[in-house]
Amino acid sequence: MKHLDLESLGFDEGAHLLVKHALVGLRPGERLSVTGAAPSLTVHLRAWCRGLGHGFEPHSGDQGGVVRRGAADVGRWRGADLAGSPDDVAEEAPSHWGLGARGCTVEAGAPEYGFALRSRDEVWAEDAPRLYAQGVAAQWDPATAVPWDAPFDLDDEVEDAVVQVMTYLIENETAALVVPARFASQVHPHYREVLQLLALQAADEARHIEVFTRRALLRRERPGLSTVGGQASLKTLVDEREFAEATLLLSVLGEGSFLVLLHFLHEHGPDPVTREICRLAAQDEARHVAFGVSHLAEQARRAPALLGRLESCVRRRHDALATTAGLNEEVFDALVVLAAGSWTSSALREGWKRVQALERAMHQGRKLRLARIGFDDAAAEELAGLHTRNFM
Template identity: 60%
Template sequence: MTRLDLEGLGFAQGAHILVERALRGLPPGDRLHVVGHDPALAVHLRGWCRSRGHVFSADQHGSLVSPGPAERQRWAGAERAGGPRPDGIVRRPPPHWGLAARGALVEAGGPTPVGFDIADRDVVWADLAPRLYAHAAAAQWDPAVAVDWSAATELPEDIEAAVVQVMTYLVENEQAALVIPARLLARIHPHFREVQQLLAVQAADEARHIEVFSRRALLTGSELGTSSAGGRASLTSLLFEADFSLASFLLSVLGEGAFLALLAFLDEHAPDPVTRQVTRLARVDEARHVAFGVAHLEHQAALDPTLRGRLRAAVERRHDALVDTAGLNADVYDALVVLAAGEWTPAAIARGYAAVQRLQAAMDDGRRQRLERLGFPPDEAAELSALHTRNFM
C-alpha cells in the first residue's frame, strides 16, 4: 500500500493534485493511504472521492482511497487529436475535436461540434506554412519605430498630392487584403493551426500597412485622395469568393503578386524617405503572402487535377463581372506617372508615362510566371494574365 503525507496541505489549497498523482501510479486493486494534519482533510477527501468515483474508507491511521472505475471510464473513449507536429496532421479532423489542441487526448462527449467548414488538409495546407509563419512572427515591425517619420521632406504641393492619392489607393486595397484572410481564418479547423497562425499574421500585416499608408497620406495635413467606383467594384468582387483556394489565388497570387511590382515601383520613384520606407517594408510582408498562396496552390494542384480548370473559371468569372467597370482609378494612374516623372516638363511626363507602362508589363510578367508555376502552359498563362482586373489588385 502506498502512503501519501499531505502534511498541512488541505483541499482548499490544491491537495487533490497530489492525491490524483499518487492514484495514477497505483497498480489495479491497490490502495492509497492518505495522511495529513489539515483539520478538514477527511471530510474534503471523502467528498472528492465520491465526486470522482473512488472508494474511500478510514481507520485510526488515516484515510484509505482505492481507485474507482469512473476515471478510467471517463477516458475510455478518448482519442488523440493527431500529433502535435506537422507530421501528425490528419487529412480530415472530425468536427468533435473542435478547439482541442492538436495532439491532445480528447475526452468523448463535450460541446456540440463547432462548424469549421474548411476542414480538409488538402484544401488549406502548404508544407511551407510552418516556416513562413516562423519567418512572419520574427519579421514583425513596429510602425512607430521602423519608419523614421521625422525624415519627411517638404515636397511641392502637386507632388505631395500625387503621393497622397497613391497612399489612398493603397489603403483601400489593403483593407480588402485584411478582410479576406480574416474571414478565411475563422472558417479553418484549428487542427491546421500553422495556416491559421499564418493568416492571422497576414491580417496583422495588412492592418499595419493600412496604418503606415494612412499616416503617410496625412503627414502634411492633406485630405485623402479619391476612391473610384470601379476600384471598389474590383475589390468587392474578391469578397464574394468563398472557396479557400480560389480566394487565395485571386488575392495573393494575382492581386498581391501585382502589388509586389507596384511597391517596387514606388520604392524606386518615391520622392521622399518616408514614402520609400513604408513601401519597402510593406513589400517584404506582401512577398510572404504571395509565397504562401503559390505554395498552397502548388500543393493542391499536385492532388487535384481539376484545380487549374477552377482557377481559370475564377479569373474568367471575375473578368466578366468587371467588364463594364472603369478599372484603375484615373487619378491613381496619373499620380503614378507624376511620381515617375519627378517634374512637369513634357519630356519628364513622357518618361513617367513610359515607366508606368513598364510597371504594367512587369505586373503581367509576374502573373504569367506564377501561373506557369501552377502548371498553366505559357500561352494560357498569358491569356489569363490579360484577363486580370485593370485595378491591379
Template identity: 60%
Template structure:
C-alpha cells in the same frame, strides 16, 4: 457507479485526505500516491470533504484514470469504518492514447488530413478528455490550407515585424512640389483602400480554420498585422503634409468587394495573394524606384517585403493542393472568370491613380518626361502580367492558358 472486482491481485494503495478538498490541493496527495502504482493499480481514497467524490471524478477524467466504487464490506456489517474509501482510482496508462475514453489530437510534430470537431481548441498532440464540446471549423482539410514550409514561413514573418514609429524616419519627408505631393497623396489613398481589403480577407478566415493547423493560423494572423501596419504608414504618409485624402473610385471598390465576398478559402487565397498581392509587389517596387521622397520610398520597400511573404504562402499551399487535387485548376479558372464577368461594367483602375503613377515616373512636367512616365507605367503593367503568368504556371496551368487568365485579371491591379 457499479462496483467492480478488485482486479485479481492488482497492486493497490490507500490515501486518506482527511478534510482536504481538491480546491485546496488534494490532487497533490492523490498524484503522489498513484506515482507508486503501476498502470491498472488501484488507489483507495478516503476523506471527509463533502464534495470529494464529485471533484475526484472530474479530476480522474482529466488525468486519464478511471473512478470506481469501493468494494462492498465483505463482512456485511453495514456501517462503514471511519476510514473507508470514498472511491477507488484505477491508474490509467498515459502512454495509451485511448485509455478510459481519452484520445490524442494527432501528433505534436505533424498534422492529420482532416481533424475532427471533437478536438476543438485542444493543442495539437494533446490528450483530450472525453466528453467535451464539438466545435465546427469549416476549413478543416489539410490539402486546402497546408504548405510544407508554413512553419518556416511563420518564423520568418514573425522575425520580420517592424514598428512604423521607428522603421521610418518621418522627419525626412521634405515638402514636395504641390502637384507631386498630390500624386503621392492619391496613391497612398489607393493603397490604404486596397490594404483594408487585404486585411479583411484573411481575418475572415481565421475563425474558420481548424486550430489543428496552427501554423497556418499564426501565419495569417501575422499577415493581418502586416496589412494593419501598411494601412497605418500609407495613411500617415498621405496626411504628412495635407489634411485630406484623395479619391476612391466606384470601380475600385467594386473590384475589392469581389475579394471580400469570396467565401471559399482556396479561391480567396488565389484571387488575393497569387493574383492581387502578386501584382502589388510589382506596384510597390515601382513606387520604391520612382518615389519622390525618402519616406515614400521606405514605406514602399517595407510593405513590399511583407507582401512577398503573403504571395509565397498563397502559391505554396495552392501548388500543394493542385498536386493533390487536379480539379482545383478548373475551379481557379472559374473564380477568375466569375470575377471578370462581375466587373465587366466597371471602369477599372482609378484615372487619378493612373495619372499619379505617370507623374511620379515622369519626374518633371515636360512632354518628353510625361511620355517616358507613361511608358514606364505601361512596362509596370507588363511586369504585373508576366508575374501573374509565372505564378499561374507554377500552379500547373499551361503557358497559353496562364496568359489568357492573366489578361482577365481586374484592371484595378488588386
C-alpha cells in the same frame, strides 16, 4: 499498503493533488490508505474516487478510507481522443478536436466546432511553418522603421499624386486585411501554422494601412479619391467565399501585382518616406504571395481539378467587372506624375513609359505565378490578362 496522511488539508484546499500524487506508481487494483482531519474528508474522497473510476472503502469515523486504484482508462478520460500528433498534420481534422492543441488528449464529449476548412488539402502548404517563422522575424515597427522626419520638397501636384496613390493603396490594403482575417476564423486550429500565418498577414496589412495613411496625411488635411471602379473590383474579392479562389485572386494575382507596384514605388517614389514604406510593405507582400502560390500549387498537384475551378473564378470575376472602369484615371495619372517626379514634358514622357513598363511587369509576374500553380503557358497568359485592371 501505502499510507497517506493529509493532516488538516481538505479537498476544498487541494487535497486531491496529494492523493493523485500518492497514486502515481500504483498499478490498477493496488491500494492506498488515506487519513486526515479535515471536515467531511470521507464524503469528498468518495466523490473524487467515483469521478475518476477508483474504488473506495471508508475508514470508520469520517477519517478517510482506502482508495483502490482503478484501471488507467476508466473514468472521465475513457473514450478520450488524441488530436493527431504534435508535429504532423492530419488529412482531416475532426470538429470535436476543436481548439485543442495539436497532439493533445481531447476528452470524450467535447463540443463540435463549425470550422469550415478542416482538411489538409483545403488549407495546408508545406512551407507554412517556415513562412510563419520568417514573418515573425521580419516584423517592423512603423514608428521607428520609417524616416518620417526626413526633409523633402515636392511640387504641389506631385504631392497630390502621392496622396492619391496612398489613398488607393489604403483601400487595397484594407481588402487584403479583411480577406485573410475572415478565413483565419474558418481554418481548423489543427492547421495551426496556416492560422498563424493568416493572422500575421492581417497584422502586416494593419501596418501597411497605418504607414500609407500616415504618408497620405503627412502634408495634407485628408486623403484623396476613392472610385466606384476601384471599390467594385475589391468587393468581388471581399465577397469571394471559397478559400482557394480567394487565395488566387488576393494573394497570387492581386498581391502579386501589388508586389510589382510596391517595387515600382520604392524605385520611383519622389520622397524618402514613400520609398521606404513601399520597400517595407513589399517585403511583407512577398511572403503573402509565396504562401498563396505554394498553397495552391500543392493543392493543384494533389487534385488537378482545382485548376478548372480557379480558371472559372478568374473568368467570372472578369465578366462581373467588364462594365466597370478598372483602374481609374485618377490613380493611373497619379502614378505617371509620381514616376515623372516633375511637371516637364520630358519627365512626363518618362513617367508614362515607366507606368507602361510597370503594367507589363505585373502581367509577366501574374503569368509566371499562374504557371507555378500548374497552368500551361497559354492558359497562364490568358488568365493573367483577364485580371482586374485595378491591380487587386
